[in-house]
Amino acid sequence: MTKRVAILISGGGSNMVALCESMVGDHPARPVLVASNDAAAGGLAKAAAMGIPTASVDHRPFGTDRAAFEAELLTPILAAEPDILCLAGFMRVLTPGFVGRFAGRMLNIHPSLLPKYPGLHTHRRALEAGDTEAGCTVHEVTPVLDDGPILGQARVPVLAGDTEASLAARVLVQEHHLYPAVLRRFAEGDRRPVIL
Numbered sequence: 756m757t758k759r760v761a762i763l764i765s766g767g768g769s770n771m772v773a774l775c776e777s778m779v780g781d782h783p784a785r786p787v788l789v790a791s792n793d794a795a796a797g798g799l800a801k802a803a804a805m806g807i808p809t810a811s812v813d814h815r816p817f818g819t820d821r822a823a824f825e826a827e828l829l830t831p832i833l834a835a836e837p838d839i840l841c842l843a844g845f846m847r848v849l850t851p852g853f854v855g856r857f858a859g860r861m862l863n864i865h866p867s868l869l870p871k872y873p874g875l876h877t878h879r880r881a882l883e884a885g886d887t888e889a890g891c892t893v894h895e896v897t898p899v900l901d902d903g904p905i906l907g908q909a910r911v912p913v914l915a916g917d918t919e920a921s922l923a924a925r926v927l928v929q930e931h932h933l934y935p936a937v938l939r940r941f942a943e944g945d946r947r948p949v950i951l
């Protein structure tokens with residue numbers, strides 16, 4: 756049976772676009788919702804242009820009450836009845852309660868070779884450490900930030916003269932290959948890691 760995929764974004768949504776463009780033909784999944792914590796997120800218009808239902812819930816009025824924000828966000832998500840929830844540049848930390856609802860069926864892409872550099876400023880940290888390679892990871896989401904079983908990784912070289920922006924751009928190209936490859940395999944029920 757075709758799997759229903761909801762995608763959460765906060766920004767431009769280039770990973771979301773890569774995921775949605777991949778879910779065609781004999782792919783075992785289809786996108787059913789793109790939701791954001793920011794009504795101005797550029798990815799929402801891109802999703803709408805692809806004919807995918809969208810929703811947004813501004814996190815700011817909720818202040819530090821993450822659970823109240825998530826309760827609002829859950830309304831459109833539950834209505835879409837997703838089998839799989841993909842975080843694609845979604846920049847809000849989720850509570851264990853929210854994560855628990857989607858245990859075993861929520862994925863995230865992170866722009867580092869986890870377990871290196873969970874959290875923010877991954878490219879800056881890789882450059883400051885003098886790393887010779889960088890990359891991205893898709894993992895199952897657990898209550899611990901940027902933790903959880905690794906479902907795929909792609910590596911890129913760090914080049915002389917790289918800046919945060921140049922490294923981020925090189926990694927992002929690989930993100931767009933990795934995340935669709937992992938989602939396809941995951942939707943087929945196969946959790947073996949994809950290594951690119």
Ligand code: GAR
Binds near residue numbers: 769770843
């Ligand atoms: C991507 O590089 C993604 O890995 C990163 O945000 C960017 C979103 O770009 N995610 C995180 O840093 C999550 N902690 P996009 O909106 O163009 O997909």
